[in-house]
Amino acid sequence: MMKFSIAVLLGIFFCLERDSHACRQEVCRRKRTVEESDVTLQLRGCSGETKPWVRQVAFCLGMSSAEIALKMKDWYSTTYQLCNSNCEIVRAGTKKMNEITTCVNCFKARLVDANFMTSGDVTYDEIVNCLDQYIYAALSNELPSFQAEAEARGRVRLPTVRPENDWWALTVRLPCKPPMFQFWNAYCINSFADDVRAKDFVLSQNRLVFGRNIVFLATFNEVCRFDVSDIQVIWDESIPANAFPQLSSFPTSFPPRRQEHGNIFFNANAFGRLMETDDGFIPELETLNPKRKKRELIARFPQGDILRKIGIIMPCVVKNFEVTDRLGVPISLQNNQNRYLIDPSMLQTAESFVRTSEDTSTLNFTLDFGYSSTGCIFGSNEPFVVPDPPPGWLEGNKQIMCFQCIGASSEEECKRIGKAEQCGAGEACQSEIRRIESDKISITKSCKQSLACQNNQINNNRLQCRPNQTTSVCRCCCFKDYCNSDGSHCT
Ligand SMILES: *[C@@H]1O[C@H](CO)[C@@H](O)[C@H](O)[C@H]1NC(C)=O
Numbered sequence: 260m261m262k263f264s265i266a267v268l269l270g271i272f273f274c275l276e277r278d279s280h281a282c283r284q285e286v287c288r289r290k291r292t293v294e295e296s297d298v299t300l301q302l303r304g305c306s307g308e309t310k311p312w313v314r315q316v317a318f319c320l321g322m323s324s325a326e327i328a329l330k331m332k333d334w335y336s337t338t339y340q341l342c343n344s345n346c347e348i349v350r351a352g353t354k355k356m357n358e359i360t361t362c363v364n365c366f367k368a369r370l371v372d373a374n375f376m377t378s379g380d381v382t383y384d385e386i387v388n389c390l391d392q393y394i395y396a397a398l399s400n401e402l403p404s405f406q407a408e409a410e411a412r413g414r415v416r417l418p419t420v421r422p423e424n425d426w427w428a429l430t431v432r433l434p435c436k437p438p439m440f441q442f443w444n445a446y447c448i449n450s451f452a453d454d455v456r457a458k459d460f461v462l463s464q465n466r467l468v469f470g471r472n473i474v475f476l477a478t479f480n481e482v483c484r485f486d487v488s489d490i491q492v493i494w495d496e497s498i499p500a501n502a503f504p505q506l507s508s509f510p511t512s513f514p515p516r517r518q519e520h521g522n523i524f525f526n527a528n529a530f531g532r533l534m535e536t537d538d539g540f541i542p543e544l545e546t547l548n549p550k551r552k553k554r555e556l557i558a559r560f561p562q563g564d565i566l567r568k569i570g571i572i573m574p575c576v577v578k579n580f581e582v583t584d585r586l587g588v589p590i591s592l593q594n595n596q597n598r599y600l601i602d603p604s605m606l607q608t609a610e611s612f613v614r615t616s617e618d619t620s621t622l623n624f625t626l627d628f629g630y631s632s633t634g635c636i637f638g639s640n641e642p643f644v645v646p647d648p649p650p651g652w653l654e655g656n657k658q659i660m661c662f663q664c665i666g667a668s669s670e671e672e673c674k675r676i677g678k679a680e681q682c683g684a685g686e687a688c689q690s691e692i693r694r695i696e697s698d699k700i701s702i703t704k705s706c707k708q709s710l711a712c713q714n715n716q717i718n719n720n721r722l723q724c725r726p727n728q729t730t731s732v733c734r735c736c737c738f739k740d741y742c743n744s745d746g747s748h749c750t
């Protein structure tokens with residue numbers, strides 16, 4: 260109950276009298292679409308008064324974001340009025356640092372006598388330091404620029420002022436799913452963004468990469484081909500990418516090599532800090548219910564405990580997957596079919612496991628899809644990554660909920676006639692889109708035994724799935740509650 264009331268108050272603060280439910284997932288974020296020449300500002304939901312920077316500053320101060328929001332609520336609204344004239348130009352969309360600074364200085368000047376400062380748990384300098392790290396990016400209207408370089412190759416140049424700690428993500432939204440999509444100077448974090456589709460790549464950076472340029476290249480086949488100018492790039496400054504596991508680009512060729520190499524980056528300290536400061540904003544990733552937009556906290560962990568595991572659900576069963584530290588020493592890895600549980604704190608020696616005190620925030624992996632026999636292949640946007648999965652996760656016998664409709668003639672009809680279905684242990688959600696005549700399709704969604712579902716999905720690659728041809732069957736599996744409710748996950 261306590262958690263609920265804080266969330267509601269926070270929602271009011273963020274959204275000024277709008278429904279807090281809508282706020283928590285969709286609104287407390289700032290998303291902007293970057294088009295090649297024509298830049299549009301997209302403030303989503305509520306009134307556009309959303310403030311992801313409060314979360315960021317809370318993270319920086321190591322304090323609860325709900326508490327900070329509550330404490331400064333009155334001060335903030337008064338100061339907002341007082342600084343109206345200094346900040347007008349910011350609201351009008353300036354990119355000039357000196358104009359933004361004038362606005363920020365007005366707020367800073369009124370910080371000294373703020374009532375929440377007198378409570379003594381934070382100092383003026385600490386607040387100013389944390390504001391400096393995040394506020395300029397939040398106020399600047401500078402967007403990444405996106406340049407098409409060749410038919411399938413594009414380059415994104417990031418804004419000069421970005422939120423500290425790489426607290427942002429960039430969605431590269433493709434018109435269809437190419438067999439291979441490579442990117443440089445970025446890592447993939449699809450598991451942690453909302454409303455992503457199978458053809459989206461949600462990218463961010465971490466301390467292993469440098470520079471403002473992210474380059475990407477798509478490889479086409481007969482099913483998917485597009486012009487690079489049809490790609491949409493969405494800039495989102497509210498995803499705490501710094502605290503979630505990230506995957507480097509793979510595969511590097513099509514068909515894939517016997518041994519694909521890549522990195523997993525996970526700053527467990529940042530994750531722990533986020534758990535403590537980001538009240539109610541972290542989804543329990545496996546129970547995210549897109550229908551009810553309900554999010555719950557992952558269980559909290561004892562303070563100072565920074566040894567966190569990483570769970571990975573591959574979209575199909577691969578032949579081999581191994582993980583080592585940077586020097587090549589194997590890391591503890593358990594697996595059950597398409598699920599892998601990595602414990603970066605444990606190194607594997609000849610006979611046993613030993614706990615390591617080394618920094619294992621960067622892991623190297625070797626992946627053999629076994630493509631020629633399994634037909635299993637996917638890009639770095641498709642594995643579902645779970646930081647610190649709950650006990651029993653590896654066994655995968657959790658019973659999830661799926662969306663069910665049988666033989667609907669369209670997504671709309673499926674939504675209308677559909678209902679919830681409780682799956683059996685270890686079952687996945689399947690969507691099947693079958694073209695029965697040139698202008699008629701049949702959509703069936705239901706729970707499906709996990710391995711059978713994955714084998715069906717693999718057949719997509721064997722060209723059963725050709726959406727614009729008379730005989731086509733596309734089947735996709737996913738592993739979260741209601742993950743098959745949306746048409747876009749199987750395209
Ligand atoms: C781990 O990955 C990094 C970056 O890709 C690479 O430089 C390094 O050589 C790899 N280490 C091993 C043991 O493969």
Ligand SMILES: *[C@@H]1O[C@H](CO)[C@@H](O)[C@H](O)[C@H]1NC(C)=O
Binds near residue numbers: 482484
């Ligand atoms: C299906 O779409 C692909 C790519 O858009 C196109 O090349 C092909 O001709 C289409 N086939 C039919 C039967 O329309």
